[in-house]
Amino acid sequence: MKALVEIHDLLVLRGNHPALQLKHLEIPEGEVLAVVGPNGAGKSTLLLTLARLLKPKQGEILFDGQPASTESDTTYRRRIALVMQDPLLFDTTVFENVAAGLKFRSVPREKVKYKVPLWLERLGVGHLSKRRAGHLSGGEAQRVSLARALALEPELLLLDEPFSALDPPTRAGILDDLGPLLIKTSTTTVFVTHDLQEAAQLSGHMAIIIGNRLRQVGNPDDVFKFPADEEVAQFLNHRTPTGNRRK
Numbered sequence: 001m002k003a004l005v006e007i008h009d010l011l012v013l014r015g016n017h018p019a020l021q022l023k024h025l026e027i028p029e030g031e032v033l034a035v036v037g038p039n040g041a042g043k044s045t046l047l048l049t050l051a052r053l054l055k056p057k058q059g060e061i062l063f064d065g066q067p068a069s070t071e072s073d074t075t076y077r078r079r080i081a082l083v084m085q086d087p088l089l090f091d092t093t094v095f096e097n098v099a100a101g102l103k104f105r106s107v108p109r110e111k112v113k114y115k116v117p118l119w120l121e122r123l124g125v126g127h128l129s130k131r132r133a134g135h136l137s138g139g140e141a142q143r144v145s146l147a148r149a150l151a152l153e154p155e156l157l158l159l160d161e162p163f164s165a166l167d168p169p170t171r172a173g174i175l176d177d178l179g180p181l182l183i184k185t186s187t188t189t190v191f192v193t194h195d196l197q198e199a200a201q202l203s204g205h206m207a208i209i210i211g212n213r214l215r216q217v218g219n220p221d222d223v224f225k226f227p228a229d230e231e232v233a234q235f236l237n238h239r240t241p242t243g244n245r246r247k
Helices: 043-050 073-077 094-104 109-122 138-151 168-185 196-202 220-225 230-236
Strands: 003-014 017-028 032-036 058-063 080-083 156-160 188-192 205-210 213-218
Touching: 003 043, 003 188, 017 043, 017 188, 017 213, 032 043, 032 196, 043 156, 043 188, 080 138, 094 109, 094 138, 109 138, 138 168, 168 196, 188 196, 196 220, 205 220, 205 230, 213 220, 213 230, 220 230
Parallel strands: 032 188, 032 205, 080 156, 156 188
Antiparallel strands: 003 017, 003 058, 205 213
């Protein structure tokens, strides 16, 4: 499969200390890659670097075969979408929140009127279109945030622990809806999570970062059955989580 993102010899510093050292990583088009590891291991550092919110000290990131550094921040960010742990919604209606990114990118009005309801329905919040964002529950707000990101049809979707603050039933419901959507739309996704069951359910591949270094990448079944080393095995508790996995 063609790689949408290739990373070579990446070094990211925080306060003059290595926060992430990554020799090589490829993310194929249409792949959902879950990035897991202990707290402070460098998971979010990878995501924020891909979002160009952190600048690497050295290394190269290729996007669709071309050095990402050759594009301006504005041009690059138009190709991606980022969803954080806390939904960052405007104090306006759900419809206007999802429409905001499309309008910023000068999408024609008629297309906005079509795409916003489409994605709200796909994320199960079409009935909330006229509700103000401040009156949403945590799960509803995160569904709106996902709809806003996916309506942009990004080449790369970045998810930074977007479900960690939600209760288990709410989280499970969103995962059940999001997984098939990512497959249907072939949206290349990097999904940072601390929850191994989430990672196994949503992703086609898992990347394990421990001690600010990439230690293993592979199919979730293979990773759980054949951990690369003792530290990886200890982190995974060398067991396979239950639940459906992305095919």
